[in-house]
Amino acid sequence: MTALRIVSAGFAPTLQDLGRPHVQHLGVPPAGALDPVALRLANALVGNPPDTAALELRVMGPTIEIEADAVRLALVGSGAPVEVMGDRKVEAPSHQSIRLTRGRRLRIGSLADTGVAYLAVEGGFAIEPVYGSLATYTRASIGGLDGRALRDGDRLPLGPPQAAERAELRCADLSWWRESGPVRVVLGPQDDYFAPASVAEFFAGEYRVTREADRMGMRLDGPVLAHAKGHDIVSDGIATGAIQVPGNGRPIVLLADHQTTGGYPKLGTVISADVPRLGRLRPGDALRFAEVTVEAAEAARQVLEERVARVIERFGPAEPWLDEDALYRRNLVSGIVGSGEG
């Protein structure tokens, strides 16, 4: 079996693809990447279809040993380097594809600049999907490796042998990742459950992501919102990005692992173009919201899709890094040159 061996898991990485949004009618949450844009770009760098599962990393990355002749990987969504360990430790840049051979180890350290990053592997993983997806939903033990986050010692079986030698690619345009400005929201479905003054405050105020943030949702700290018609509704459907406000008036933005239905009023829904940005936020990060129409949200999604396509079109040659073979050759050459001196 060819595999990636998880020497050390870091902070509970999971396998995620674009999720299983088509079985919400069975009560199954969509799950999938918190930042689908970063996932798609990571897959594009290694030549995968956009919905191929990759490792979703949070807080602290893993140490992985290559148990295949060759593997092509790419880390996207963080500026953290990929440390490649052999006789000496060298650093390969993120946001480009790298090819590593059997026995090499890579380590990704602290992800201090993002909520999530993705490590994609050419060919993906040889794991049975659940409802057509490898996305891990740990609360019901669905998807990924036995429905759970990865642990030290796990082996992730790889798809058919890949990673033939080719020029490696780099994603130099990171403007999509540095996007700032208010997070855009369409009002509804239950904006009429809130006092108009509270709706105005929601859009005027600044919020911060609290420590109560996971793949299901993030609780926000900021202006407390007042309900006008009570805080219980007869359960209805939930969309990713829904801003749910329970009785205490503190909004929760629901992310990929959200329940499919719920009984709290939802003031608005973050637009699909801005949902990936939510995934990148970490506890303590500040955010503001701006109201837009559905039509403006659709236009924004169109802009995002065009941008992602352009970023992929403009992948350039990878930055050279001192991989071990290259280092070995260089030392050999400088050794010969050195012996000719003096």
Place this chain on the structure above:
Amino acid sequence: MSQTSPQPYPAPRFLSAGDAALVVEFGDTVDPAVNHRVMRLGEAARAAGIAGLVDLVPTLRSLMVHYDPTATTRRAVEGSLRELITDAGGTRAAGRLWEFPTLYGEEVGPDLEDVAKRTGLTPERVVELHAGVEYEAFMMGFMPGLAYLGIIPPELELPRRSEPRVRVPMGSVAIATNLTNVYSLESPGGWHLLGRTPVALFDIRRDPPVLLTAGDRVRFVPVGRDAYDDLRLRVEAGDTGFAPVGTEAAR
């Protein structure tokens, strides 16, 4: 769950849920008549093959329509749905009928005595009433495989527990308000636990893992400890062959 207005809306409301979903709301009460309108629109939309649809999630009183905003628009989806809404009664598609062997009371139904006390009935009468009705799955939600079933006999109606339990075991058969359910996974929960069924409503070893779907019908069949244990051991050993007893048309 609030039960504010007594009637379904004269016309459904189309509510925004971002740019990848919309809600068609038929009412804001737990009412089978409202739910049937939701289900009929869901079935019609599924049959019509509307372009760009991702999923249709019926709830007690509304239909959530998830769509792919890179493949269609809110305007197009709403337009297609409006054409499918009719006020005609119509008949519903056949829903499967399931019979769930259930052990009531004992350690698996820790609230049976309390429910009896609070409703002024004997525990035997509570079981008789709960098992005497064929329920309909109005919606799925809360967790994978969990169906909201109703309507329970009015004598059994109680609000949710004031102190939810931290851990409700999988398979627990429970009631709250005018509904009943089976916990498909271990989870926190505030419903009153009457008993337990060994039938796995969610089993990752089965393909597909979820047993029920909205529109299915369910009867709870009281069984003794031996029958309960037999089925429980079979399920635990990996028997995933539990089948519906019928598919005759509902109503």
